Amino acid sequence: MTARLIDGTAVARKVREDVGRGVEELVAGGGVAPGLATVLIGDDPASEVYVRNKRRLSVQAGMQDLHRHLPGDVDQATAAALVDELAADPAVSGILLQLPTPEHLDSDALIARIPPDKDVDGLTTSNAGLLAQGRPGLRPCTPAGVMTLLEEYDVPLSGAEAVVVGRSVLVGKPMAQLLLAQNATVTICHSRTRDLAEVCRRADVLVVAAGIPGIVGADAVKPGATVIDVGIHRGENGLRGDVEFDEVAEVAGAITPVPGGVGPMTIAMLLANTLTAARAQQGMPENEAG
Numbered sequence: 416m417t418a419r420l421i422d423g424t425a426v427a428r429k430v431r432e433d434v435g436r437g438v439e440e441l442v443a444g445g446g447v448a449p450g451l452a453t454v455l456i457g458d459d460p461a462s463e464v465y466v467r468n469k470r471r472l473s474v475q476a477g478m479q480d481l482h483r484h485l486p487g488d489v490d491q492a493t494a495a496a497l498v499d500e501l502a503a504d505p506a507v508s509g510i511l512l513q514l515p516t517p518e519h520l521d522s523d524a525l526i527a528r529i530p531p532d533k534d535v536d537g538l539t540t541s542n543a544g545l546l547a548q549g550r551p552g553l554r555p556c557t558p559a560g561v562m563t564l565l566e567e568y569d570v571p572l573s574g575a576e577a578v579v580v581g582r583s584v585l586v587g588k589p590m591a592q593l594l595l596a597q598n599a600t601v602t603i604c605h606s607r608t609r610d611l612a613e614v615c616r617r618a619d620v621l622v623v624a625a626g627i628p629g630i631v632g633a634d635a636v637k638p639g640a641t642v643i644d645v646g647i648h649r650g651e652n653g654l655r656g657d658v659e660f661d662e663v664a665e666v667a668g669a670i671t672p673v674p675g676g677v678g679p680m681t682i683a684m685l686l687a688n689t690l691t692a693a694r695a696q697q698g699m700p701e702n703e704a705g
């Protein structure tokens with residue numbers, strides 16, 4: 416392997432430690448520890464693991480765990496009432512609705528009930544609009560985590576060609592906006608893109624969030640490019656991403672592994688957003704720690 420390995424586990428640990436110090440400072444300054452309300456609906460095994468980790472790491476960072484679990488057959492009105500209850504609760508700094516929700520529920524309608532200042536997933540139309548306009552707001556956790564990795568590894572973005580594969584609301588679209596805000600020249604690819612490999616080969620920075628195992632191989636990577644793999648797929652041989660890691664690592668300049676790349680950053684940035692939300696709600700200014 417010739418590419419530099421981007422260690423998301425290490426960067427995520429550093430972010431979480433910074434958040435933990437920020438929580439201590441908030442409390443020492445007379446504030447209240449942030450409260451994170453994770454909302455899990457149903458019993459999807461992967462979601463259960465993610466939420467368990469979010470809760471464990473939020474407590475480790477000094478936050479209050481205000482988790483709520485609803486049965487998988489809950490109706491829309493009951494789920495909406497829970498979001499409304501959390502929205503009105505002053506102990507709740509941040510609300511996170513774990514996705515995907517069961518199919519019979521309208522998750523967009525539930526997210527729309529989250530007040531923008533408690534939207535620690537950055538998924539409300541208000542926060543998405545602020546991002547699109549380049550104004551401050553809470554940013555979606557996975558793309559924010561990718562930006563932190565690029566910054567930590569000094570990947571130049573201004574004037575760089577950035578290609579994002581995937582156009583989801585959770586990752587692809589906000590990812591493109593964040594790269595644009597750093598003055599990258601951004602192209603978004605998707606399932607109808609003609610000659611995906613040809614477009615990807617333009618990229619100095621290639622972010623792959625297609626949800627298709629191995630969709631990007633060495634033929635789609637410019638020598639020396641930075642390749643960020645957002646995909647996570649469980650197979651017989653463990654976890655893998657959207658990128659053919661072994662062959663791409665021979666061409667790229669830097670690459671994230673799966674596991675241990677972008678995934679851990681998602682939770683770290685959730686904690687950072689929760690601290691930011693708590694500070695803003697308590698009238699405490701931002702500082703370097705968080």
Ligand SMILES: Nc1nc2c(c(=O)[nH]1)N[C@@H](CN(C=O)c1ccc(C(=O)N[C@@H](CCC(=O)O)C(=O)O)cc1)CN2
Nearest residue numbers: 465512513514515536556557674675676678679681682
């Ligand atoms: N409301 C949200 N739902 C979902 C989000 C999200 O950001 N907000 N993202 C994903 C799942 N996710 C967090 O919720 C998440 C995915 C992966 C990881 C992670 O740490 N992955 C590890 C591997 C862990 C494992 O063994 O499974 C890694 O890549 O190293 C954390 C969080 C969908 N839903």
